[in-house]
Amino acid sequence: MLTSNEQLRYSRQLLLKGFSETEQLQLKNAKVLIVGLGGLGNPVAMYLAATGVGQLILADGDNIDVTNLQRQVMFHTEQVGENKAEIAFQHLTKLNPEIDIEVIDEMLDDEQLDYYASEMDLIIDCTDNLSTRYAINLACVNHKTPLISGAAIRFEGQLFVINPTADDYACYECFYPKNKGEPALNCSTAGVLGPVLGVIGSMQALEAIKLLTKKQTSANKIKLFDGLSGQWQEFKIGKRSNCICNNK
Numbered sequence: 231m232l233t234s235n236e237q238l239r240y241s242r243q244l245l246l247k248g249f250s251e252t253e254q255l256q257l258k259n260a261k262v263l264i265v266g267l268g269g270l271g272n273p274v275a276m277y278l279a280a281t282g283v284g285q286l287i288l289a290d291g292d293n294i295d296v297t298n299l300q301r302q303v304m305f306h307t308e309q310v311g312e313n314k315a316e317i318a319f320q321h322l323t324k325l326n327p328e329i330d331i332e333v334i335d336e337m338l339d340d341e342q343l344d345y346y347a348s349e350m351d352l353i354i355d356c357t358d359n360l361s362t363r364y365a366i367n368l369a370c371v372n373h374k375t376p377l378i379s380g381a382a383i384r385f386e387g388q389l390f391v392i393n394p395t396a397d398d399y400a401c402y403e404c405f406y407p408k409n410k411g412e413p414a415l416n417c418s419t420a421g422v423l424g425p426v427l428g429v430i431g432s433m434q435a436l437e438a439i440k441l442l443t444k445k446q447t448s449a450n451k452i453k454l455f456d457g458l459s460g461q462w463q464e465f466k467i468g469k470r471s472n473c474i475c476n477n478k
C-alpha cells in the first residue's frame with residue numbers, strides 16, 4: 231500500500247492510464263544501481279528518485295571538476311572537488327525523502343559489479359569508458375540482470391536496452407565486440423553538448439521505468455540520436471554466435 235504522502239507526491243503519474251498503485255509499488259520495491267554520476271547519471275538519478283524508485287545505489291569515484299558543470303546539472307560551483315555520488319546523494323535525499331539511497335564513492339571493480347548484478351533489479355550504465363562498459367555488461371549477462379546503456383559525444387547519443395531475461399537477447403558485446411578496440415574519441419577530447427546528455431539520460435530513465443513496471447521496452451535495438459538534425463535512427467542488434475552472452 232502507498233502512504234497518503236506517496237499518493238500525493240506521485241499523483242500526477244498515478245493519473246496515467248496503465249500506471250496505477252501496482253506500478254508505483256513496483257517502482258517502490260525496485261533496486262537500481264546507477265554506475266557513473268556524470269552527464270548521463272545526473273538526469274537518470276534525478277528522474278528515478280523523483281519517480282519513486284525505492285532503492286537507488288549511486289556509484290562514482292570521481293570528484294566534481296569545473297569542466298563538468300556545463301553538462302552535469304545537479305552540481306553547483308561551490309561543490310567542485312567533492313565526490314559526485316556523495317553530492318548526488320545529498321541532492322536526491324532532499325528531492326525525495328521517501329526513498330532509500332546508498333552511495334559508493336569509488337568506481338566498482340569486477341567483484342563488486344558481480345555482487346551488485348546479483349542483487350539489483352536493474353543496472354544503468356552511465357559511464358564513459360569501454361572497459362567499465364564491458365565489465366558491467368558481463369556481470370549483467372552472468373546474473374541475467376537487465377542493463378540500460380547510454381552514451382553521448384559531440385552532438386550525438388545512443389541508447390541500448392539489454393534484457394538477459396528475454397530469449398535471444400543481444401548484449402553490449404554483440405553490438406560492440408571487444409576486438410573493435412577503444413574508440414579514439416571521448417568527451418574530453420571531442421567535446422559534448424549538455425542537452426544531448428539530457429536527452430539520452432532522460433531516455434534511459436524512461437526505459438528504466440517501463441522495464442520496472444513490466445511494460446514493453448526496446449530491447450535488441452540501438453537508438454541513435456543526432457542532436458543537430460534532431461533525428462533518431464534505430465538499428466536491430468542480433469545476437470552474435472561467439473559472444474559471451476551465448477548459452478547464458
Ligand SMILES: [Zn+2]
Pocket residue numbers: 400401402403404405469470473474475476
Ligand atoms: Zn552478446
